[in-house]
Amino acid sequence: MSRADAAADDERNATAVERVADAVRDDILSGRLAAGEPLREEAAAARYAVSRHTVRAAFQRLAAERLAVAEPYRGVRVAAFDRDEILALQQLRTALEAEAIRIARDRYGAVWPDEVLAPARAALGRFAACADWLEAERVHLELHRALVATSESPRIIEAHAAIGSEILLFLLHVRPHYTLETLVVEHRALIEDVQSRGPDAVREHLGHSMALLLERQRD
Numbered sequence: 001m002s003r004a005d006a007a008a009d010d011e012r013n014a015t016a017v018e019r020v021a022d023a024v025r026d027d028i029l030s031g032r033l034a035a036g037e038p039l040r041e042e043a044a045a046a047r048y049a050v051s052r053h054t055v056r057a058a059f060q061r062l063a064a065e066r067l068a069v070a071e072p073y074r075g076v077r078v079a080a081f082d083r084d085e086i087l088a089l090q091q092l093r094t095a096l097e098a099e100a101i102r103i104a105r106d107r108y109g110a111v112w113p114d115e116v117l118a119p120a121r122a123a124l125g126r127f128a129a130c131a132d133w134l135e136a137e138r139v140h141l142e143l144h145r146a147l148v149a150t151s152e153s154p155r156i157i158e159a160h161a162a163i164g165s166e167i168l169l170f171l172l173h174v175r176p177h178y179t180l181e182t183l184v185v186e187h188r189a190l191i192e193d194v195q196s197r198g199p200d201a202v203r204e205h206l207g208h209s210m211a212l213l214l215e216r217q218r219d
Contacts, residue, residue, distance in 0.1 A: 100151035
C-alpha cells in the first residue's frame with residue numbers, strides 16, 4: 001500500500017470513528033440510552049456498518065469525555081450521574097466560570113462593551129429556533145462558553161471546553177425543571193447579572209440548577 005493510500009485509509013477510519021461517536025453521543029445526551037446501560041460493540045458495529053475496532057475507538061472517545069465508563073471484564077456502559085458526579089462537575093464548572101467572569105469584570109467593570117457580550121446574546125437569541133431539547137442544550141452550553149470566553153484566558157477556555165460533554169449530560173438530567181421560556185429568562189438575567197454582580201451571579205445561577213437536580217434525585 002502506498003503512503004497516499006495509507007493516509008486515505010487513516011482518514012476514512014477516523015471519519016468512521018467520529019460518525020459512530022457522534023451517533024452514540026447523541027443517543028446518550030438525548031436520553032435514548034439511559035445511565036448505566038451497556039454499550040455493545042457487536043450491536044453497534046452492525047448498526048453503523050463498521051468494524052468492532054472502529055466501535056471500540058468510538059467508545060474510548062466517549063469514555064474520555066466521561067459519557068461512558070469502560071471496566072475490565074464488564075465492558076462499556078453509559079456513565080451514571082450520581083450525586084458525587086454532579087457535585088464534582090459543578091464544583092469544577094463553577095470554579096472555571098466564576099473565575100472567567102471575575103477576570104472579565106476586573107477588565108470591563110460593571111458595564112461591558114456590546115462586542116464582548118455579542119456572542120452570548122447571539123446564543124440567547126437562538127433558543128427560540130431550537131427544534132428539540134438537545135439542540136437547546138447545545139445552545140445553552142454555547143452561551144456559557146461565550147461568557148467564559150470573555151475572560152480571554154486560553155487555559156480557562158480550554159479547561160471549560162474539555163467538560164462540555166459532561167455539562168450536556170448534566171443539562172439532560174436537569175431538563176424536566178425547565179422550559180425554553182425559563183431558559184431564556186434565566187440566561188438573559190445572567191448576562192446582565194455577571195456585569196453588575198460578577199462571580200456571585202455565576203455561583204448563584206449554577207447553584208440553583210444543581211440544587212434542582214439533587215432534589216430530584218432525592219425524590
